[in-house]
Amino acid sequence: MTQPIFMVGARGAGKTTVGSELAKALGYKFVDTDLYLLRTSGLSVADIVDREGWEGFRRRETEALKAVCSPLTVVATGGGAVLAQENRDFMREAGTVIYLRSPASTLANRLEDAPQEDQRPTLTGRPITEEMMQVLNEREALYQEAAHHVVDGTQDPALVVNSVMDALALPVAR
Numbered sequence: 001m002t003q004p005i006f007m008v009g010a011r012g013a014g015k016t017t018v019g020s021e022l023a024k025a026l027g028y029k030f031v032d033t034d035l036y037l038l039r040t041s042g043l044s045v046a047d048i049v050d051r052e053g054w055e056g057f058r059r060r061e062t063e064a065l066k067a068v069c070s071p072l073t074v075v076a077t078g079g080g081a082v083l084a085q086e087n088r089d090f091m092r093e094a095g096t097v098i099y100l101r102s103p104a105s106t107l108a109n110r111l112e113d114a115p116q117e118d119q120r121p122t123l124t125g126r127p128i129t130e131e132m133m134q135v136l137n138e139r140e141a142l143y144q145e146a147a148h149h150v151v152d153g154t155q156d157p158a159l160v161v162n163s164v165m166d167a168l169a170l171p172v173a174r
């Protein structure tokens with residue numbers, strides 16, 4: 001299998017952390033769409049949102065997803081990449097999509113420890129636990145729809161990597 005592997009899930013799900021470790025384990029290249037945008041434009045997510053609004057960021061994110069897609073690559077997407085049907089279809093057709101799933105409380109705890117506000121400006125203006133509950137309510141079905149495999153993301157990163165490797169050995173769902 002040489003197709004790219006796309007990591008999807010909410011903020012704090014571990015897409016960047018687990019995706020990078022997974023790439024090492026597989027001998028794949030690793031790329032993160034948010035870091036790609038930062039590297040290629042010199043702008044953080046917060047900078048882009050300040051200048052162009054979330055709409056502008058989402059447009060750039062779709063372009064980034066296509067630009068980074070290549071064989072033997074693990075792609076960590078941003079938490080909102082699944083919002084666009086175009087992105088969901090693209091990822092499912094181009095590669096294997098893994099949804100790293102954790103409850104809102106776990107995500108909120110991780111984000112409280114490592115907010116990275118320049119890359120994660122508030123989505124709702126609400127406190128973080130409420131925000132993550134709202135985000136999962138709005139997006140859970142989209143993560144599920146995009147994913148070939150849903151993996152429990154609550155364990156330590158090394159164990160999550162093992163679970164992803166196990167899932168990749170399975171036949172692709174749908």
Ligand SMILES: Nc1ncnc2c1ncn2[C@@H]1O[C@H](COP(=O)(O)OP(=O)(O)O)[C@@H](O)[C@H]1O
Binds near residue numbers: 011156
């Ligand atoms: N499986 C995990 N267990 C514990 N902490 C994790 C796990 N995955 C990620 N983290 C931590 O949570 C924070 C967000 O992780 P990150 O990989 O940036 O998530 P995402 O890219 O999905 O937003 C980081 O501080 C990271 O170290």
Ligand SMILES: O=C(O)C1=C[C@@H](OP(=O)(O)O)[C@@H](O)[C@H](O)C1
Binds near residue numbers: 009011012081120
């Ligand atoms: O959930 C979201 O809408 C977003 C998640 C972020 O990425 P991570 O999921 O890697 O934190 C980043 O793309 C941006 O702040 C928007």
Ligand SMILES: [Mg+2]
Binds near residue numbers: 076
């Ligand atoms: Mg990330």
